[in-house]
Amino acid sequence: MTLTRHWIVGPGALGRLIALRLAGTAEVTLIARRTLPAEQTLITPEHAALVRRVDVAHIEALPSPPPDVMHLTTKAHGAEAAHAALAGHLPEGVPLVLWQNGFACQPRLSERHAGPALCASTTEGAHVQDDARVTHAGHGHTFLGSLDGRHGELAARLAETLASAGLPAEAVDDIRLRLWRKLAVNAAINPLVARFGIRNGELRDAAFRTRVEALLAELAPILAAEGIAPPDGEGIAGWRRLVWQVIEATAANRASMLQDVQAGRLTEHEAILAPLLSAAEQHGLAAPDLADHLTALRARADALAQPGGGC
Numbered sequence: 011m012t013l014t015r016h017w018i019v020g021p022g023a024l025g026r027l028i029a030l031r032l033a034g035t036a037e038v039t040l041i042a043r044r045t046l047p048a049e050q051t052l053i054t055p056e057h058a059a060l061v062r063r064v065d066v067a068h069i070e071a072l073p074s075p076p077p078d079v080m081h082l083t084t085k086a087h088g089a090e091a092a093h094a095a096l097a098g099h100l101p102e103g104v105p106l107v108l109w110q111n112g113f114a115c116q117p118r119l120s121e122r123h124a125g126p127a128l129c130a131s132t133t134e135g136a137h138v139q140d141d142a143r144v145t146h147a148g149h150g151h152t153f154l155g156s157l158d159g160r161h162g163e164l165a166a167r168l169a170e171t172l173a174s175a176g177l178p179a180e181a182v183d184d185i186r187l188r189l190w191r192k193l194a195v196n197a198a199i200n201p202l203v204a205r206f207g208i209r210n211g212e213l214r215d216a217a218f219r220t221r222v223e224a225l226l227a228e229l230a231p232i233l234a235a236e237g238i239a240p241p242d243g244e245g246i247a248g249w250r251r252l253v254w255q256v257i258e259a260t261a262a263n264r265a266s267m268l269q270d271v272q273a274g275r276l277t278e279h280e281a282i283l284a285p286l287l288s289a290a291e292q293h294g295l296a297a298p299d300l301a302d303h304l305t306a307l308r309a310r311a312d313a314l315a316q317p318g319g320g321c
């Protein structure tokens with residue numbers, strides 16, 4: 011199994027971070043839906059400028075030969091359309107890596123993809139500066155694995171490839187658990203900071219603290235019913251510890267959902283909140299605050315979709 015040729019579909023912040031890091035050791039093609047410069051710069055967390063040339067291809071004019079592995083790095087709501095545009099052009103068996111947050115497209119695409127499908131859960135942080143520059147804001151760690159526990163050797167090889175390109179990674183056999191834990195943290199932080207236009211650290215203020223606690227009280231029983239345990243401690247105490255740790259560690263951050271709101275983009279509310287609400291319904295659990303956030307973010311998404319709604 012060679013992992014030399016990587017296609018990276020969705021050349022945004024995370025896609026270009028992975029592309030520019032991998033381009034030092036592998037053959038990388040960015041698959042885009044619009045023209046992008048081949049010369050790309052990555053500003054590293056140490057403030058160095060890493061300049062690399064990568065091939066860029068349009069999603070409707072795919073190059074040959076096919077890749078050894080295809081990374082899907084669109085937002086969660088774009089993943090299925092991007093996959094559908096590519097799937098018919100790939101030979102069977104090309105491995106797919108899904109880098110999305112939340113837990114929405116992963117089960118569906120893992121089922122639909124004609125080859126091994128891995129999911130990635132990463133704490134790397136990146137944001138786009140412009141079409142030729144991306145900032146790697148902070149080093150993180152990536153977990154890779156398939157939802158059905160297969161393809162361990164592929165996950166291990168890919169983790170090695172990423173790690174030797176400067177993105178520490180490891181293969182795991184519990185990626186579903188890791189995706190749900192991240193989703194839980196995102197659900198406790200992102201809708202609140204996005205709706206109130208605040209940085210993560212402001213959630214520590216009394217007025218917001220009670221809202222975080224209310225979300226934790228809804229999240230903990232849903233996660234327990236789904237068999238998702240916090241990394242340390244048990245039940246709500248464990249989730250409380252994790253969420254407040256993340257809030258402390260990211261106090262100065264504008265969370266991804268807030269950045270999306272401020273930039274007039276669609277947020278990843280469906281991928282983060284809808285799986286929780288569907289689990290709540292299945293287990294007969296009440297989740298009024300989570301439902302209220304989903305309703306508000308859906309209303310915003312509907313308004314964005316109206317003519318002139320993005321202004």
Ligand SMILES: NC(=O)C1=CN([C@@H]2O[C@H](COP(=O)(O)OP(=O)(O)OC[C@H]3O[C@@H](n4cnc5c(N)ncnc54)[C@H](OP(=O)(O)O)[C@@H]3O)[C@@H](O)[C@H]2O)C=CC1
Pocket residue numbers: 019020021022023024025041042043044069083084085086088091092095109110111132133134135136137138266278
């Ligand atoms: N950024 C980060 O630090 C992290 C991101 N993630 C997750 O990774 C995913 C990607 O996030 P991020 O990189 O920040 O998002 P961005 O919005 O920066 O990038 C998404 C990219 O996907 C492209 N895209 C969308 N649809 C298609 C399509 N059909 N064909 C080709 N390209 C397409 C967009 O194109 P265009 O430029 O034309 O709009 C854009 O370049 C999200 O699920 C996010 O939650 C997870 C951890 C960290």
Ligand SMILES: CC(C)(CO)C(=O)C(=O)O
Pocket residue numbers: 195196199200210256260263264265266267
């Ligand atoms: C953990 C958190 C909320 C940090 O900002 C994040 O992952 C995000 O911004 O989406």
